[in-house]
Amino acid sequence: MADVNRGNRPLSPHLTIYRPQLTTITSILTRITGNALIVGALLAVWWFAAAAAGPGSFAIADGVITSWLGKLFMLGSIWALWYHSLAGVRHLIWDSGHMLDIQKAERLGWAVVIGSFVLTILTFVVL
Numbered sequence: 001m002a003d004v005n006r007g008n009r010p011l012s013p014h015l016t017i018y019r020p021q022l023t024t025i026t027s028i029l030t031r032i033t034g035n036a037l038i039v040g041a042l043l044a045v046w047w048f049a050a051a052a053a054g055p056g057s058f059a060i061a062d063g064v065i066t067s068w069l070g071k072l073f074m075l076g077s078i079w080a081l082w083y084h085s086l087a088g089v090r091h092l093i094w095d096s097g098h099m100l101d102i103q104k105a106e107r108l109g110w111a112v113v114i115g116s117f118v119l120t121i122l123t124f125v126v127l
Contacts, residue, residue, distance in 0.1 A: 022109040030087040033080035040077035078123050083116035 043065065050061035064070050090108050093099050099108050 022106050026087060026090075026109045026112060030084060033084040033087075036077065036080045037084060040073070040080065043073070043077075075120070075124065079116055079120040082119040082123070083112065086112040086115050086119075 047061045050057040
């Protein structure tokens with residue numbers, strides 16, 4: 001039987017032991033933005049369905065989307081779309097066997113984060 005007297009050591013690594021790495025954070029953000037894009041897509045579908053349903057339904061949906069909270073959510077959706085797309089390109093680069101060492105992976109992670117904000121601002125300015 002295994003030695004159960006391990007002292008005060010944790011049985012498995014804990015969040016307080018390891019510093020989160022950029023690749024860890026960007027991976028978690030990729031999952032979060034993917035789920036956020038589903039919610040944003042449902043909101044867009046609701047808007048289109050309301051437009052097809054009639055003027056009364058469209059007025060409600062359009063009022064929600066064009067409110068300050070709706071605009072903020074749509075801006076977040078634009079950022080999530082850019083971030084998720086750039087993270088997908090990053091994974092394609094990794095799948096091809098490139099930029100896998102730590103320094104290049106860190107630079108690529110920062111490129112995804114910074115690039116998503118720059119592209120969001122450009123999209124906001126254009127639209």
